[in-house]
Amino acid sequence: MTASVPEQPRIPQPPETVTALRQAVAQIAPAALPSFSRELDQAADEARQAADLAPLRRFTAQWALYVQIQRHPAVAERFRELEDLATVGDADQARRAAAELGRILDAARAALTQGRQ
Template identity: 40%
Template structure:
């Protein structure tokens, strides 16, 4: 998955590596693979988003607009779009 991230979103590699290290540390700490499964599922969805430039632009724009929104309803609207795009990507990964 790291190789795919390097191809479609090389700027995300530092975040990818930190997330991997954190998931592995949590797995060891808790004696469970759940953190690793969650990390893999999350990054599979993010990489699926990044594979499609138009979707990636819409996703990042929605996240950005949610962060700078001045009204809760405005933030909620942008977060709903980002969430929808993320869910679609997650479903596409699971369908494979």
Template identity: 40%
Template sequence: MTRSHASGDVPLIPLPALTLPALRQAVATLVPSRLPEFFNDMQAAFVRAGDEDSVVPIRMFYRQWGVVIEIERHPHTAARLHAAEAGLDDPDPKVRQRAIQEAGEIVRAAHRQVAGG
């Protein structure tokens, strides 16, 4: 369990494989409102891969959405991230700074988890 996940923050689904079908299903299950964004990002990644003659943009797309799913499959962690994101608009610079730190910690932990660490 990573530090970003509170004790008892049981995942709603297992972490999916970083494949298009598995990620698409996870997005549809956890955050269906983000499916249009998922498909737009997918299309952009495949176009960029073709333009660059490289699979790197596709791998980056898989990693990006793996991180989204890693966060969203833990309800408490997702709520913390969304609260931090809301804090970015706060007029108080101290609140904004705490929000930046909190969001950064959550996202870095999710990247580590998706990377297998």
């Protein structure tokens, strides 16, 4: 039996800046660009109204996590499958899917944290 070779990411993880994240999303998930723009506009409006950068920090953290997952096609595919299963599956399937989604998100957050160090 041979060991499987870990999948290489499609692109390097970009810095957590709006410009770098936008470029990454355009490259690996162009269909998500309208959501990216809409959520950026909303975060910018909230930041202006509150005179606080927290909404923009949340925005970049959320999209960095999205990119971290999408960089790995097999992980991204599994994530989409689990999202669907959590929506259309029975209660037990939905619980299992939610638990696995949580593990994927935890691993992606850990990778981002490790990348910052």
